[in-house]
Amino acid sequence: MSGAAPRIVLPEGPAVVASFGRAAVLWPEGEIETLPLEAAQARLRASSPPLVCHAPATARRLGLAALAAADVLELWAFVRPAEPVVPTPRGLAETLGLAPPRTLEDAAASLPAIATMLLRLAAAARAAPANRDAPALAALMGAAGWPWAAPLLAALGAPDATGGTSALRVWEALPEWEETARPPPPSSFPVLPAEARARLAALLGEAAEDRPGQSDFASAATEAFAPRDTPGVPRVVLAEAGTGTGKTAAYIAPASLWAERNGAPVWLSTYTRNLQRQIDAECARLWPDEAERRRHVAIRKGRENYLCLLNFEEAVASAGRGAAAMIALGLMARWVRATRHGDLQGGDLPGWIPELLGPSQTLALSDRRGECIHSACAHWRRCFIERGIRAARHATLVVANHALVMVQAAWGAPDAGGLPLRYVFDEGHHLFDAADSVFAAALSGSETAELRRWLRGNEGGRGRARGLRRRAEDLVADHPELARALEAALEAARALPAPGWLARLAEPPRPELAGLAPGEDNPAEAFLRLVRRQVLARRTRDDQGGVIEAEVLPMVEGLPDAARRLERALGRIAAPLERLREGLAARLDDEAESLDSGERQRIESLCRSLARRALDPLAAWRGMLNAVSAGTAEAGRPGERFVDWFEIVQRGGHEADVGMRRHWVDPTVPFVRVVAEPAHGVLITSATLRDTGAETEEGRWQAAEEATGALHLLAPPLRVAVPSPFDYARATRAFVVTDVRRDDPDQVAAAYRSLFLASGGGALGLFTAIARLREVHRRIAPALEAAGIDLLAQHVDAMDTATLVEVFRAEEDACLLGTDALRDGVDVPGRALRLIVFDRLPWPRPTILHRARRARFGGATPSAIDDRIARARLRQAFGRLIRSETDRGCFVLLDSRAPSRILSVLPEGVTVRRVGLAEAVAEVRAFLSAG
Known part of the structure; x- marks a missing residue:
């Protein structure tokens, strides 16, 4: 590294933060102006490239097709690769320990401070081994026109550095994995309930709040870790754990004990990447040291999720194709050096990176088409996928997803080194949908054309x-x-x-x-x-x-x-x-x-x-x-x-x-055959496993057994239901609005606007159709922005769902619109989510497949399955509202046709009131203000 003294310099352009209808601009001379968009566009055209946070979003809000700018997020990606941050001025400032901005003008003023702090961090770490090639890489990107190159080279004390494409060959610095002997067969020693409770207490620490339900859950879960007595008859536990139970820690306790005692990993499976990440974070309680956690916890996903080093090398070989490609490869090279797993989706690659750099320069670097040449690849011994496969064989806990588990089991788990003996399926209410996808067949143009391409290559x-x-x-x-x-x-x-x-x-x-x-x-x-x-x-x-x-x-x-x-x-x-x-x-x-x-x-x-x-x-x-x-x-x-x-x-x-x-009419049949029956123990859990709207307790559990395939088992499962510790009657209010025509876009949009303004933000708007979401977004965005409320939207903003939720969680008064991906599995505690508005009751779509399932599962009343699905989705949506003891919130359904038999699924103590829009707005404002 050059011995020149580091210097902190910034790009010459103004700092800009745009909102709908206006923009705040901090000019280099120190003057801050708030301008209408047209005036801001005219002034910026005559200036140097501006300093912004999230250039694509800024361009959209300025009404521009594209914006050449110095994006502080790109600077973050170079200086702090593989580290998460909320991609807003507030998120960056809070992560860096700076005062978070409160106004649009504050946000513009914060950007130079954020950039300065990042450059200082680069200067402080310039001697670190990971930064050995940083000057050459920055110089290479600077030759392609990257505006942060000169400031970084000054901070690194290498203002005259030059770079060639050799700086992109970061795979050469990655460690190689080594083959090890396969582990011996596992033992079958049980985990006793008292032992699970003790491990849970140690995992949570002495300062943890007392949750009797959590300990009861951990105790009951041990049945899934008892020795199997009969071939093909696993120990199965169906466990519903109400929101706030703390079920993740409760099943990690007995799972980790069983794995340690018997010398084999337990596979923890989820439906979403977001929960995989949450489980990995929860494991830090048990193994707080990062290096130790890597030995004990393996993350497994499909191959298409990971960066392929051969694809990256080929992209580097053609790096002369354009300046944007060179800059993107430079930032991806920094991430490759720093990443833990090489996971492009849901891992430590920030979710906003693909939007900034383009999917072709990021997500397309994975092996999406099954072209891996395995040991013939020069990078095989450094391959992230192969490393993860081997780590899983010797781990204590393997955090996977339902689809991968089913595919592995169907193929005899060649990658896993044999079928796992113990599974925990979190988000168990999604097992039916996951099996439906995995065990289906599609004879389509795209599938058959893909096979031709796999066989004949690119023609x-x-x-x-x-x-x-x-x-x-x-x-x-x-x-x-x-x-x-x-x-x-x-x-x-x-x-x-x-x-x-x-x-x-x-x-x-x-x-x-x-x-x-x-x-x-x-x-x-x-x-x-x-x-x-x-x-x-x-x-x-x-x-x-x-x-x-x-x-x-x-x-x-x-x-x-x-x-x-x-x-x-x-x-x-x-x-x-x-x-x-x-x-x-x-x-x-x-x-x-x-x-x-x-x-x-x-x-x-x-x-x-x-x-x-x-x-x-x-x-x-x-x-x-x-x-x-x-x-x-x-x-x-x-x-x-x-x-x-x-x-x-x-x-x-x-x-x-x-x-x-x-499709299988009942896809849990192959799931039970290839996954459950070969296993020795299976724990299936969810906050919404049963159909709590059913008339009898047996009817409630029958729905759970049909959705998970437990009804096909040779022995009945153990049934466990742990109630939520939250006082929903005190913490929530629920309304059905009776005077909004759900098919009138103007009325629906007006209802969303009024309710979001009444809550002052912190609102999640849910939709059953993407077209209606986009229509409402177009109509209400200007009014919310005028009131100082940011509006985020799935299928409008290009950020992935996880990043949208991170921004929503961090920006306490923002609003977020989304579809079913946000209805289920989103965890936003506190005031950041205090209102949920659902556009209509989420009935299942009337498809040919659903018609067959109505006949199969509906019994004497085929429409009963429709009610069950709608109740489950409504219950999942309501479950987003209260995530901690101190939360308060309102739930509003804009569907006057919603029958009471569906609304009965909401938690005990919640009374659903049917009111007009004006009364709902007043009630929401009063209840949230009082909180």
């Missing part, structure tokens, strides 16, 4: 797609029969949709555009073309959520023949791929003495990939096509396992996909 001349030939050619080079099988499969894959397939479906067949000879028609495109025709011909109503559906039977003319032809074409792909897989597997035996470990692992990985990515989907698709050609497609009738249908998916008013879908 359009652009992109980094690596086809099967590139991944396998050296493994088959000395085996002519395998090479022939590979070539036969790649040639047969021409029957799958060719690039540009979607645009061709609405046109007569044009063989030359699909790479075929004159007179030929692509079998997949021919089938999809007829599917599309049938869906459009049978359309009877507006599409539901962007999807147009049609039943398979009866079929339009030619569709059975097209299905038969496509099935045969898929068979011609599957047969050589199966020969290739069997031949490669045979090499493991035939050449056992000569294969090195790297080549052996590559062959094993390729065999798994062939099955996962090609052979299994092909088998599922052929089964579906046989049902179409034979006229035996299922509709979920009594005795049928599946529901088949055709659909067109629309996005932004345009067709995005066409195809056929097959």
Whole structure:
């Protein structure tokens, strides 16, 4: 590092913070002005690039398509990589220990102070090993026009530094993992209730508040860690833990004890990335030292969540493609050096980074297309994914998600080194939905085109797609029969949709555009073309959520023949791929003495990939096509396992996909078979596991068992319900507004505006449709901003959901609009969330699939399942409101049609009052003001 004295200098432009309708500008001379947007735009055009916080959001609020600026968030990403921060002036100031701004003018004045503090931190840490290449990297980014380069080089004491792309080769500094022996088989010693209570007390510490329900939960959970007595009959506990119970710590206590005692990890599974992060943070109570926690806690997600070092290297190799790409790669290089897991989504990459740098420079660096070449990759021993897989084998607790757990179990958990014996499923009410997604099959244009791309690589001349030939050619080079099988499969894959397939479906067949000879028609495109025709011909109503559906039977003319032809074409792909897989597997035996470990692992990985990515989907698709050609497609009738249908998916008013879908009527059947029954113990928990609106206690638990698959177990589960410790009658008020027409956008928007103003912010607006959310946002944003209330919105702001929630949580008087992702699993304690407004009762969509499930689970009253789903969603939404003993809040439903049988699901003591909007506004204002 250069020995020059560090200096603190800032970019020359003004500091700007924009709101809807106005902007505060701190000019370099020290003058602060608050200007209307048009005046601010004119003045800024004539100035140097401004100093801002979150340039994309600032540009939107200024009414500009883009804004060249010095963004303090980019400076943060360079100086404090892999460290979270709320991407607002207030969030930055509080994290850095500065006085948080209270007004728009304060926010503008805070930006130079924030930048100065960050540059001082850079100067103080310039001798740290992680900053060895920082000057060269900053210089490289400066050559691409990055405005923070000169200030950083001055702070680092290297004002004359130069940089080349070698500064981006950060993978060379990453440590390599080492292979270790697989652990011995685990023991089966139990965890006693008293031991779980003692571990919980130690985990929480002496200063923790007394929560009897939390200790009761930990005690009951030990049943899931008792020895299994009968094969295929796990110890299962269904445990509902009311909000505020502290269930995460309560199940970590017995889980960690069992893992330590028996020498095997317990897998803690969630539905959302956000809760994975919360569980990891909760584990810090047990292992406060970061290095120790890394040994005990492993985070597992699908491969598509992690940065691929080979993709990053290839991006660096083409770094000359533009200044923006160079700057993005520089900031990503800083993160790669600092990250704990290499997790791009929900990990330590700030959620606002993809919006600032662009998804193609961030999220697209993962292995989203299954192109991993495993041990043939030069980065294999540094790979974040491989490191995580090995860490999970020796961890105490593995924090995963429902989808990964089910996929691993379905495949015999080759990555995990064997199936886990003990699971905890948090957010257990989502097991049904997770299983529905994992165990379904989609024979669609996008899925089949993706298989063609996976097999044949990129055929359009652009992109980094690596086809099967590139991944396998050296493994088959000395085996002519395998090479022939590979070539036969790649040639047969021409029957799958060719690039540009979607645009061709609405046109007569044009063989030359699909790479075929004159007179030929692509079998997949021919089938999809007829599917599309049938869906459009049978359309009877507006599409539901962007999807147009049609039943398979009866079929339009030619569709059975097209299905038969496509099935045969898929068979011609599957047969050589199966020969290739069997031949490669045979090499493991035939050449056992000569294969090195790297080549052996590559062959094993390729065999798994062939099955996962090609052979299994092909088998599922052929089964579906046989049902179409034979006229035996299922509709979920009594005795049928599946529901088949055709659909067109629309996005932004345009067709995005066409195809056929097959779902289990009850997806918990395969979940129990592949996940629960092989396990020794399973704890399934949630704050909303039961249907508390059911008439009897047995009816409440029946809903829980249907949603989790427990009704399919050979032995009944232990049922546990721990009530919430909160006094909802004192802390909450609930209203149904009776005089707002829910189908009138003006009236709905006026209701949101009035209620948000009455609460002074701190409001969460929930919607059952994205279009209505956007319409309300457009109408109310100016009025809220004029009142000094920031309005955030999912599907409007480009930030990911977790970042939006972080901003909402930090900005105490902000408001947030969202859909179902915010209805469930969001934890915002305190005054930051004091009002929830729901636009209408969240009934399930009337789809073909739901119709079959109504018949299966509704009993004598099929609509009972609709009530159950609506009650569960309403209960989840209400559960966002009170997160601590001191919280107070109001819940408002803008749906006068909401029946009382659904509203009965709210906590005991909560009385729902039906009032007009004016009275609801007055009541909200009075109740929250009194609090």
